[in-house]
Amino acid sequence: MTASPLPVADADLTPLNTFGLPARAHRLLALTSVDQLAALAASPEWTLMPRLVLGGGSNLIFSGDFGGTVLKVEIGGRRLVAEDDEAWVVEAGAGESWHEFVRWTLAQGWPGLENLSLIPGTVGAAPIQNIGAYGLEMAERFESLDAMELATGVARVFTAADCAFGYRDSVFKRNPGRRLVTAVRFRLPKHWAPLTRYADVARELEAQGIAQPTALQVSDAVIAIRRRKLPDPALIGNAGSFFKNPVVDAATHARLAAAHPSMPAYLQTDGGVKLAAGWLIEQAGWKGRDLGPVGCYERQALVLVNRGGASGADVRRIAAAIQADVLARFGVQIEPEPVFV
Numbered sequence: 001m002t003a004s005p006l007p008v009a010d011a012d013l014t015p016l017n018t019f020g021l022p023a024r025a026h027r028l029l030a031l032t033s034v035d036q037l038a039a040l041a042a043s044p045e046w047t048l049m050p051r052l053v054l055g056g057g058s059n060l061i062f063s064g065d066f067g068g069t070v071l072k073v074e075i076g077g078r079r080l081v082a083e084d085d086e087a088w089v090v091e092a093g094a095g096e097s098w099h100e101f102v103r104w105t106l107a108q109g110w111p112g113l114e115n116l117s118l119i120p121g122t123v124g125a126a127p128i129q130n131i132g133a134y135g136l137e138m139a140e141r142f143e144s145l146d147a148m149e150l151a152t153g154v155a156r157v158f159t160a161a162d163c164a165f166g167y168r169d170s171v172f173k174r175n176p177g178r179r180l181v182t183a184v185r186f187r188l189p190k191h192w193a194p195l196t197r198y199a200d201v202a203r204e205l206e207a208q209g210i211a212q213p214t215a216l217q218v219s220d221a222v223i224a225i226r227r228r229k230l231p232d233p234a235l236i237g238n239a240g241s242f243f244k245n246p247v248v249d250a251a252t253h254a255r256l257a258a259a260h261p262s263m264p265a266y267l268q269t270d271g272g273v274k275l276a277a278g279w280l281i282e283q284a285g286w287k288g289r290d291l292g293p294v295g296c297y298e299r300q301a302l303v304l305v306n307r308g309g310a311s312g313a314d315v316r317r318i319a320a321a322i323q324a325d326v327l328a329r330f331g332v333q334i335e336p337e338p339v340f341v
Helices: 035-043 098-107 125-129 199-208 215-231 250-259 275-281 310-328
Strands: 008-012 024-031 051-054 066-073 078-083 087-093 142-149 156-157 179-189 237-240 266-267 273-275 292-294 303-306
Touching: 008 266, 024 035, 035 125, 035 142, 035 179, 066 275, 098 215, 125 179, 250 266, 250 273, 273 275, 275 310, 292 310
Parallel strands: 024 066, 051 066
Antiparallel strands: 008 024, 078 087, 087 179, 142 156, 142 179, 237 303, 266 273, 292 303
16 A cells, blocks of 8 residues: 655745745645545544645635645546446546646547647646636536535535536635545547637638548647647746636627727627627737736737746736726726636
């Protein structure tokens, strides 16, 4: 039996968040198995321990040090758990790399997640944020997940209804620190059709002369687009798309469309209209502009980047300034995607 990793005292969290923000934790513990987590939850000091769950660190903004235990989720494993005439059900441990898991499913001949290629972070973080890109949300492929109630140590299965998914939202995000996701299952369709309605994807495939793409070709196209538009966190600190695309009512959209005919807009099933936050930010004059050591990326206004030496306070400052300018110009409130810790 392999011994559990020992906790690290006074741990440096700087390399564990993709924005590269300085922070330390009183204690850092790597969780590599469900049994290890269950044993930890049964220990007498568990209820007294301030806890923070950390996956790939791609959706966190550290505002300072954390005076408790950071639980670094590193639970691995990938497998086919069920199959019927309609779909394959595939499971991954919460600590698996999301992108590597997506590419693995495609290598097995199980399509369905290709539009979500190259999104940073772990599998366990995907349902918390209900990640989405290029015409697909994770919730559309979700089957169920396993999670533990951290206060009690009780594990349970969550269905899609239990997760209460919304746009970049879930019951887990609305109750941070309450539960820890250990494994996630996805239902991948056997009767698959490519999702290429998103303009960037359609243009990329057309440029490559691909009229009837395979799932792998869609994944490759998404990867090419993301690499052109988004900075690599290994080279420049960032948390990916920093702001959610706002959804407004029809009357607000009509007002904005009259004043800004070129404004991108996407009708939602509930009658609302989703606007492109990146376009709003760019029109407000922020694309390529810095405020202290944090800047608005020159290739994609939706992304904030660490130009070097940034703190959580610096990120808050530029985010608030961008929000204020967009609100003043368009009367639209935009919200950050990352969680501030």
